[in-house]
Amino acid sequence: MALPIYLIAVNYAAWFVFMFISVVWILVMLDNRGKKDKTRTFEKLPAVSILIPAYNEGETIGRTIESVLSLDYPKRLLDVIVINDCSTDKTKEIAEKFAMQGKIRLLNNTPNRGKAYSLNRALKFCRGEFVACIDADSIVERAIIKKLLSCFHEDRVAAVAPALKVWKSDSWLEKVQTAEYVLNTFLRKILSFMDAIHVTPGVFSMYRLNALKEADGFDENNLTEDMDMALKLHDRGYIIETNLNAMSYTMCPGKWRELYRQRLRWYRGGIANTVKYKHMLFNPAYGNLGMFFLPVSLISVLSIMAVFSSIVYTYFDSLSSFAWRLSLINFDFLFLIGKMDLSIVLEEMMTTSLVLGAVGMALGGCLLWASSRSVNSSLKSNAGGYLLYLLLFPFIMMVFWTSAIMHEIAGARKRW
Amino acid sequence: MLLSALIITGLIFFSGFSIGYSFNTGKLSAVESDIATVTKDIQNFQLEFLMFDVLGEKSACPLLSSTLSEINVRSEKIGNRLEMLSPDSEIKDYASYVEMKKEYSRVLLGYWLLANKFKKACESNISTVVYFYANQCDSCGDQSFVLTYLKKRYNETLLIFALDADLEEPSVRTIKEFYNVTVYPTLVIDGAIMAGFQKTEVLESQLQK
Numbered sequence: 001m002a003l004p005i006y007l008i009a010v011n012y013a014a015w016f017v018f019m020f021i022s023v024v025w026i027l028v029m030l031d032n033r034g035k036k037d038k039t040r041t042f043e044k045l046p047a048v049s050i051l052i053p054a055y056n057e058g059e060t061i062g063r064t065i066e067s068v069l070s071l072d073y074p075k076r077l078l079d080v081i082v083i084n085d086c087s088t089d090k091t092k093e094i095a096e097k098f099a100m101q102g103k104i105r106l107l108n109n110t111p112n113r114g115k116a117y118s119l120n121r122a123l124k125f126c127r128g129e130f131v132a133c134i135d136a137d138s139i140v141e142r143a144i145i146k147k148l149l150s151c152f153h154e155d156r157v158a159a160v161a162p163a164l165k166v167w168k169s170d171s172w173l174e175k176v177q178t179a180e181y182v183l184n185t186f187l188r189k190i191l192s193f194m195d196a197i198h199v200t201p202g203v204f205s206m207y208r209l210n211a212l213k214e215a216d217g218f219d220e221n222n223l224t225e226d227m228d229m230a231l232k233l234h235d236r237g238y239i240i241e242t243n244l245n246a247m248s249y250t251m252c253p254g255k256w257r258e259l260y261r262q263r264l265r266w267y268r269g270g271i272a273n274t275v276k277y278k279h280m281l282f283n284p285a286y287g288n289l290g291m292f293f294l295p296v297s298l299i300s301v302l303s304i305m306a307v308f309s310s311i312v313y314t315y316f317d318s319l320s321s322f323a324w325r326l327s328l329i330n331f332d333f334l335f336l337i338g339k340m341d342l343s344i345v346l347e348e349m350m351t352t353s354l355v356l357g358a359v360g361m362a363l364g365g366c367l368l369w370a371s372s373r374s375v376n377s378s379l380k381s382n383a384g385g386y387l388l389y390l391l392l393f394p395f396i397m398m399v400f401w402t403s404a405i406m407h408e409i410a411g412a413r414k415r416w
Numbered sequence: 417m418l419l420s421a422l423i424i425t426g427l428i429f430f431s432g433f434s435i436g437y438s439f440n441t442g443k444l445s446a447v448e449s450d451i452a453t454v455t456k457d458i459q460n461f462q463l464e465f466l467m468f469d470v471l472g473e474k475s476a477c478p479l480l481s482s483t484l485s486e487i488n489v490r491s492e493k494i495g496n497r498l499e500m501l502s503p504d505s506e507i508k509d510y511a512s513y514v515e516m517k518k519e520y521s522r523v524l525l526g527y528w529l530l531a532n533k534f535k536k537a538c539e540s541n542i543s544t545v546v547y548f549y550a551n552q553c554d555s556c557g558d559q560s561f562v563l564t565y566l567k568k569r570y571n572e573t574l575l576i577f578a579l580d581a582d583l584e585e586p587s588v589r590t591i592k593e594f595y596n597v598t599v600y601p602t603l604v605i606d607g608a609i610m611a612g613f614q615k616t617e618v619l620e621s622q623l624q625k
């Protein structure tokens with residue numbers, strides 16, 4: 001089925017956008033190879049508060065609290081606050097056990113108020129100069145505090161993001177996400193070179209308490225309050241850094257339904273925040289964030305939509321007509337297959353689209369390889385995951401993005 | 417830095433396009449040489465026809481039949497290659513492509529006329545189908561599909577000649593007017609005109625006759 005000219009043009013334009021983004025990443029990466037990160041050392045170690053908001057994380061919160069309590073940092077300078085957001089499972093009991101041993105402080109919300117509210121409430125009780133927020137299903141490496149602190153090389157650095165890895169990957173879905181998290185961690189480093197980090201992940205990003213207070217805390221009406229916080233900090237002239245050696249581990253959705261809900265929230269949040277901070281778009285005052293990253297993210301989402309609709313147009317139009325045509329020949333499908341000429345099929349594949357697609361894949365492959373090297377995890381250990389991520393994942397994400405866009409346009413109710 | 421990235425991407429994109437274009441140019445030259453070969457085959461066929469009077473039916477017909485098969489195979493290949501180049505997303509030398517389509521139509525018409533002559537002279541049971549299609553034709557895709565299927569079923573006893581009625585080619589226009597073709601698709605099966613989309617069963621019963 002032939003595509004109309006405008007859809008063809010749109011497809012080529014979309015490929016161009018994706019290639020452009022990849023080329024920028026690669027150029028920035030090459031530009032900054034071997035550069036030493038700016039660091040600082042503290043003569044006197046500062047006090048650090050750790051916030052653990054939790055809603056029905058009874059299965060994992062014990063492990064998270066243990067992980068935080070065994071951090072390599074002087075106990076007297078560490079202050080752990082768990083915020084139980086009106087959980088209905090064992091979360092409260094488990095947290096209370098630790099509280100009774102005096103190891104943590106426990107705050108209880110009634111009723112359920114959301115993650116941002118929980119964090120904001122806890123901020124009032126913080127005693128440290130720095131604050132780290134961690135999800136109740138994640139764990140961190142023992143040296144993470146010192147590693148993150150070392151990146152606060154000047155007062156303007158308001159937040160430092162760690163390297164985010166997937167803790168367990170058994171199913172294929174989890175393996176693909178592992179590849180994705182590795183790439184995202186790497187891209188975050190590249191963004192830090194461009195001073196354009198747009199999200200401080202909710203898994204042990206460390207903030208300066210003053211900066212958070214000055215930014216009026218987390219936005220309680222936002223689906224992705226971590227992205228909102230990052231953009232807000234940029235808006236106020238702060239810098240955000242990332243440390244690829246600071247390891248944090250999180251659980252990723254193992255089931256499609258969970259993944260869909262997570263991505264719907266992420267992508268809807270992304271759209272909403274881009275709209276909220278639209279004054280940054282194409283605004284030189286916001287450097288690479290405003291001139292490059294936010295606009296191209298917006299354009300790539302639109303491109304994804306365009307490519308997706310043309311795929312639907314091509315294949316569903318063909319699928320339905322193919323089904324109809326099969327009926328015309330009384331479904332003598334096997335006969336058709338038997339008489340197919342392989343050499344023609346192969347020749348048919350040597351097209352312009354294929355060449356461009358191959359180049360695009362090559363660029364993507366380069367980036368994946370570079371990212372796996374940067375976090376010291378070999379491509380081979382998760383070869384299948386990386387391959388599936390490169391070839392299949394974008395199409396699935398296209399579906400999720402479409403859904404997210406439709407939800408946002410329809411002004412649907414927000415669900416966390 | 418963003419500017420250099422833009423330039424680099426432009427270069428990569430442009431080379432991708434160029435590679436695609438050279439692929440298609442290669443395909444077009446392959447078609448051109450195939451057309452030259454099949455034209456020679458048709459000349460052979462005409463020569464063999466002339467020998468018919470000398471050699472008589474018994475000797476000439478097998479020879480003619482085998483030459484016809486060769487023409488059949490080559491012509492199908494040309495048709496497939498041109499079909500692959502037809503989508504607008506294929507970057508190609510459009511003028512050359514159209515010229516090649518016109519040349520191919522002329523080859524097809526010569527082939528069709530000779531096939532009809534052969535059918536009469538050798539009392540062969542082959543069927544010839546002239547298939548007129550056009551751009552703005554909704555059911556032409558379905559018709560092509562059905563014809564391809566039938567072709568695979570009947571193999572050499574069914575010869576299909578697909579003509580693009582939109583081509584500005586005098587010989588095609590002449591045949592169109594001769595059969596009074598106004599709607600698309602239109603099929604001419606062994607001289608019988610059938611206008612509009614025809615189902616498999618209808619075609620098969622027509623072919624049995």
